[in-house]
Amino acid sequence: MLPPDGHVHSQFSWDARNVGAMRETCARAVALGLPSVAFTEHVDLTPFRAGFLVDEHGEFVVDGILRAPLPDADAYRESLDRCRAEFADLVVLSGREVGQPHPHAAELAALEPVDRVVGSLHCLWDGEAYAEPWLLTESRPAPDVFRDYLAEVCRMTTADFDTFAHIDYPVRSWPGEFDPADFEEELRTALRALASTQRCLEYNTRLPLHPTVLRWWVQEGGERLTFGSDAHHPGAVGHGLAEAGALARSVGFVPDRRQQDPWVRA
Numbered sequence: 001m002l003p004p005d006g007h008v009h010s011q012f013s014w015d016a017r018n019v020g021a022m023r024e025t026c027a028r029a030v031a032l033g034l035p036s037v038a039f040t041e042h043v044d045l046t047p048f049r050a051g052f053l054v055d056e057h058g059e060f061v062v063d064g065i066l067r068a069p070l071p072d073a074d075a076y077r078e079s080l081d082r083c084r085a086e087f088a089d090l091v092v093l094s095g096r097e098v099g100q101p102h103p104h105a106a107e108l109a110a111l112e113p114v115d116r117v118v119g120s121l122h123c124l125w126d127g128e129a130y131a132e133p134w135l136l137t138e139s140r141p142a143p144d145v146f147r148d149y150l151a152e153v154c155r156m157t158t159a160d161f162d163t164f165a166h167i168d169y170p171v172r173s174w175p176g177e178f179d180p181a182d183f184e185e186e187l188r189t190a191l192r193a194l195a196s197t198q199r200c201l202e203y204n205t206r207l208p209l210h211p212t213v214l215r216w217w218v219q220e221g222g223e224r225l226t227f228g229s230d231a232h233h234p235g236a237v238g239h240g241l242a243e244a245g246a247l248a249r250s251v252g253f254v255p256d257r258r259q260q261d262p263w264v265r266a
């Protein structure tokens with residue numbers, strides 16, 4: 001059995017509005033034999049420097065700063081209800097992916113409850129504005145940016161979220177080969193901060209999580225693991241989850257009683 005896909009976007013996410021499709025994503029998930037999908041649509045409340053995103057999402061950009069619109073809550077709910085009715089064998093979870101949740105506690109608390117809240121860091125402060133990690137590395141060494149990112153993960157644990165997404169996010173754009181051993185102390189500190197606050201770690205398959213980081217998650221007390229394709233279109237749902245599940249089993253994670261739940265330590 002494939003792991004549940006706990007991190008998927010549809011047309012209700014600002015950056016998937018032209019390519020996402022909830023119904024087709026569910027149909028694809030059923031065809032693949034996935035037990036569950038969670039539609040964790042983007043809630044990015046922090047305006048950030050957009051760089052190349054200006055081309056694709058220029059309507060949300062003023063003076064180089066992108067202000068991401070929130071999902072249409074009513075249309076999202078209706079779409080979820082329709083999918084749950086049509087795909088009875090698939091567990092369809094509601095959710096959101098909150099970027100930089102810690103400065104936005106009051107606004108986030110006012111949102112409708114969902115099944116899954118995935119917490120992310122998509123940007124860091126550059127002295128003048130928030131910016132994506134790969135924009136910061138234009139003026140600073142990537143290792144310095146990654147260390148800042150991991151320090152921010154620790155500060156983020158004051159916020160309300162279940163799962164920390166893509167701990168290797170800045171590594172999606174990395175000069176040369178990434179070796180987690182170069183950041184062992186900082187990675188272990190971030191993993192410990194997440195484990196000690198009872199968070200799940202996410203195995204995000206956009207960039208397969210380095211097996212060493214997964215082992216450190218166990219050693220630092222991590223008890224639960226989720227999986228996420230981070231699909232922004234139907235063709236990407238479930239991507240890499242078979243391999244991710246096999247690696248998770250190799251370090252002692254197994255499915256919990258309900259097929260949609262995070263995996264737990266055996």
Ligand SMILES: [Zn+2]
Nearest residue numbers: 097120165166
């Ligand atoms: Zn993300």
Ligand SMILES: [Zn+2]
Nearest residue numbers: 007009097230
């Ligand atoms: Zn995402």
